[in-house]
Amino acid sequence: MRTPSGNKVYGMAAEYPSAAALYEAAKRVRDAGFKRWDVHSPFPIHGMDDAMGLGKSWLSAPVLIGGIVGFFTAITLTFGPSWFIYPLVVHGKPYDWRTVPAFFPIMFELTVLFAAFTCFFSMLIMNGLPRWHHPVFNWNRFSRVTNDAFFLVIEARDPRFTESEARQLLEETGGQHLTVIHED
Amino acid sequence: MSDRSHVMPTPEGEYFETSRFAGLSMIAGVVAAIALVLCVVGALVNPQQFAYSWLFGFGVFFAICAGCFFWIIVHHAVDAEWSVVVRRQLENIASLFPLFLLFFIPIVLLRHHLYEWLVIPKGTDHLLDSKRAYLNLPFFIVRALIILTFFSVMAYLFRRISVAQDRDGNPAHTLRMRKLAIASLPLFGFSLTFGAVDWFMSLNYIWFSTMWGVYIFAGAAGSSMSLLILIITWLRNSGYLKDVVSIEHYHTMGKWLLAFTVFWAYIGFSQYMLIWYANIPEETEYFILRNVESWNLMSLLLVFGRFFFPFGLLLLRSTKKKVKTLCILAGWIIFMELVDIYVIILPELHRSGMHLSIWDFFPVIGIGATLLFFYLRLVGKTSLFPTRDPRLMESLRFQN
Numbered sequence: 001m002r003t004p005s006g007n008k009v010y011g012m013a014a015e016y017p018s019a020a021a022l023y024e025a026a027k028r029v030r031d032a033g034f035k036r037w038d039v040h041s042p043f044p045i046h047g048m049d050d051a052m053g054l055g056k057s058w059l060s061a062p063v064l065i066g067g068i069v070g071f072f073t074a075i076t077l078t079f080g081p082s083w084f085i086y087p088l089v090v091h092g093k094p095y096d097w098r099t100v101p102a103f104f105p106i107m108f109e110l111t112v113l114f115a116a117f118t119c120f121f122s123m124l125i126m127n128g129l130p131r132w133h134h135p136v137f138n139w140n141r142f143s144r145v146t147n148d149a150f151f152l153v154i155e156a157r158d159p160r161f162t163e164s165e166a167r168q169l170l171e172e173t174g175g176q177h178l179t180v181i182h183e184d
Numbered sequence: 185m186s187d188r189s190h191v192m193p194t195p196e197g198e199y200f201e202t203s204r205f206a207g208l209s210m211i212a213g214v215v216a217a218i219a220l221v222l223c224v225v226g227a228l229v230n231p232q233q234f235a236y237s238w239l240f241g242f243g244v245f246f247a248i249c250a251g252c253f254f255w256i257i258v259h260h261a262v263d264a265e266w267s268v269v270v271r272r273q274l275e276n277i278a279s280l281f282p283l284f285l286l287f288f289i290p291i292v293l294l295r296h297h298l299y300e301w302l303v304i305p306k307g308t309d310h311l312l313d314s315k316r317a318y319l320n321l322p323f324f325i326v327r328a329l330i331i332l333t334f335f336s337v338m339a340y341l342f343r344r345i346s347v348a349q350d351r352d353g354n355p356a357h358t359l360r361m362r363k364l365a366i367a368s369l370p371l372f373g374f375s376l377t378f379g380a381v382d383w384f385m386s387l388n389y390i391w392f393s394t395m396w397g398v399y400i401f402a403g404a405a406g407s408s409m410s411l412l413i414l415i416i417t418w419l420r421n422s423g424y425l426k427d428v429v430s431i432e433h434y435h436t437m438g439k440w441l442l443a444f445t446v447f448w449a450y451i452g453f454s455q456y457m458l459i460w461y462a463n464i465p466e467e468t469e470y471f472i473l474r475n476v477e478s479w480n481l482m483s484l485l486l487v488f489g490r491f492f493f494p495f496g497l498l499l500l501r502s503t504k505k506k507v508k509t510l511c512i513l514a515g516w517i518i519f520m521e522l523v524d525i526y527v528i529i530l531p532e533l534h535r536s537g538m539h540l541s542i543w544d545f546f547p548v549i550g551i552g553a554t555l556l557f558f559y560l561r562l563v564g565k566t567s568l569f570p571t572r573d574p575r576l577m578e579s580l581r582f583q584n
Contacts, residue, residue: 047583056501091463101457 008183010135011037011155012166013142014175019045022150025173026051029152032169036158040136040151059122066118067111074110078103135183153181197350197567198424205422205560212557219550226543227290234543235294236533241547242287243384243525245555247400248518250376251408253278253335254401256342257372260358260365266436268579269428269569273415275346276562277408278339280555285332287551291383292325299324301389312389319389327382331375338368346570353572376401384525387532391470395455402451403490406444407521410514413437417511424568428580431505435584438504441517445498449491474527477537482527490520522548 002008016022019041026039030053039048079097082088087095093102124130136142136153145151152175154166163180170178202209226234252274259267295302301312301319312319342361349357377397385396393399413434419425459467474483494513497503504510530538570576 050583091461101453101460104453104457 003180003182009156009163010138010181010183011153011161012163012170013136013139013151013153013179013181014170014173015141015177016150016152016173016175019043019150021174022152023048023051025152025170025175028173029154029169032160034154034158034160036155036161038153038155040142040145040153042146042148042150057126059119059126062122063115063119067115070110070112070114071107073114074103074107077110078106135181138184139179139181141177141179197569197571198428200419200424200564200568202560202564209557209560212553212560216550216553216557219546219553222546223290223543223550226546227294230541230543231294232297233533233541234547235290235297236529237541237543237545238290238294238547239298239383240526240529240544241551242284242291243529244522244548245287245551246284246379246383247404247521247525248408248411249278249281249284249555250335250372250379251401251404251406252412253281253339254372254376254405255408255412256339257365257368260342260361261369263362263575265575265578266433266582268573268575269425269433270412270416270437271573272346272566272569273412273419273563274408275339275343276559277411277415277555278335279343279562280558281332281336281339283554283558285329285336288328288332292328295321299386299389301386315389319386324382327378331379331382334371334375338364338371346573347566349573350567350571355574358574373397373401376404384528387529388470390466393455393459393467393470395451395458399448399451399455402444402448403521403524406441406448407518409437409440409444410517410521413441413510413514414518417507419568420507428569430582431507432582432584434507434510435501435504436582438498438510441494441510441513442498442504445491445494445517449495452486452491473531473535479527479531479538482523482538486520486523486527490517490524494520 014025016025022039022041023045026048029037030051039045039052041048082095082099082103083097089095090102093099136151141149142151152170152173154161154170167178223234223238226237255267256271256274256278258264259271291298301315302321304312306313306316341364345357345361345364348354377400380397380400384400385392416425416429416433416437420429456471459471473479494517497509497513502509503513526544530544573579
């Protein structure tokens with residue numbers, strides 16, 4: 001979607017006076033059936049996930065897989081050398097599976113490490129990060145989002161998006177300073 | 185966000201109708217009386233076995249009640265909002281602590297069967313002689329009195345201030361409780377640690393572990409949170425707290441269960457690994473005793489039952505958000521606390537393998553039923569949740 005002057009449109013944005021107003025607006029936008037939209041606030045708002053109709057994040061699946069991979073990596077790295085490749089008697093302890101208590105810390109650490117890395121990088125990928133710029137920063141008022149302002153942006157790529165419908169919805173929910181945000 | 189339209193109960197409070205549960209109260213009283221009479225019989229017939237059995241029952245319920253006290257103070261200290269609606273039940277359970285001064289009497293009377301260091305004469309064991317400055321009867325009794333009095337007085341104070349706030353709604357009470365809670369945190373740590381060292385660790389005066397107090401605490405916190413889940417569910421099934429405690433509160437309690445399942449395993453394994461690695465005879469004997477014969481099965485049951493099984497299930501959000509599965513797990517964790525304390529105490533008597541005696545049952549039943557009887561008398565005296573706590577509204581509309 002483009003403006004008459006040829007700029008690509010990112011979405012329709014509105015500012016709200018309070019977290020409560022933003023919360024109510026989010027419920028209306030959710031009920032109107034929009035899928036590609038987001039809210040921006042200086043602090044997390046409890047209950048916003050439900051108000052936006054967001055389900056459970058699927059981040060936990062890659063984290064679980066990362067943790068399991070880390071666990072088996074640790075098993076390979078500890079038992080491989082100590083039991084098969086280079087068995088060595090340490091402290092008079094056996095070097096077969098019975099020495100497993102010595103390896104639990106490594107299994108624990110690698111499980112946590114792999115899970116944490118998977119969590120961090122999956123989060124970046126899911127959020128499309130890192131990136132240099134985001135279209136919402138084209139709007140001057142948006143710089144107050146880390147301070148005292150509450151915003152709601154409906155993206156143009158939402159299949160239900162039309163400029164008039166989005167504008168009407170945001171106005172009805174009490175949005176102020178409605179604006180069309182350009183892509184670049 | 186005052187303009188959110190949620191249906192909120194009026195802050196008038198809900199009151200437990202004691203008369204409705206008179207039958208249950210009577211059953212608890214009768215069971216307690218019969219079990220305690222049988223305890224006296226046990227003490228006369230087989231004092232040695234009974235001494236250990238009684239210490240087992242005492243240990244389980246001491247851990248659970250101390251855990252409830254911990255949950256009160258930690259939530260006050262960090263100014264937690266979610267826990268306000270369930271706090272009164274924690275206060276009620278912790279207020280049963282004066283009874284433990286009575287429950288401690290059999291331990292004092294039967295002390296010679298339990299604690300070898302009381303029997304061995306001076307000059308026979310140099311190791312023991314060097315520990316006598318701590319391990320002697322007067323100091324042992326003074327410590328027990330200080331520990332149990334601390335819990336009794338502080339639990340009474342927390343409940344009294346909390347109930348006083350129900351009447352006048354003065355937010356200053358919350359600040360007082362927060363100050364008391366922060367002062368109580370280190371004192372709680374000392375009390376639980378010295379209690380664990382005196383009553384359980386000194387069963388074998390040679391053995392020692394610096395992680396002992398934390399280990400007992402880890403089990404106590406998990407099992408007391410389990411008991412809280414069961415009591416809240418029982419109240420809800422009886423028709424109380426319907427609009428007060430929501431699934432979000434269950435979710436948080438489930439998260440605590442998960443946290444203390446992991447914490448218990450972490451502490452238990454750390455204690456085990458350091459002793460296993462260093463391989464010093466006076467330290468390893470504790471684990472050798474518990475890893476031979478049938479005790480090995482009990483130790484393995486703990487490893488899998490107290491950690492792997494609940495851990496795997498509690499990882500899932502759906503477990504924590506379903507009251508029924510959470511309650512089954514909570515019951516299981518309390519059962520595991522019984523096994524844990526059993527494996528701590530009874531191997532010192534039956535050194536060649538597990539030997540379940542009939543006298544093992546009566547102390548647990550007797551102490552448990554007595555506590556239930558007095559809990560039922562206490563629960564109806566005040567509202568089932570603090571009605572005028574300044575954080576109540578936040579707690580009611582709590583979301584994860």
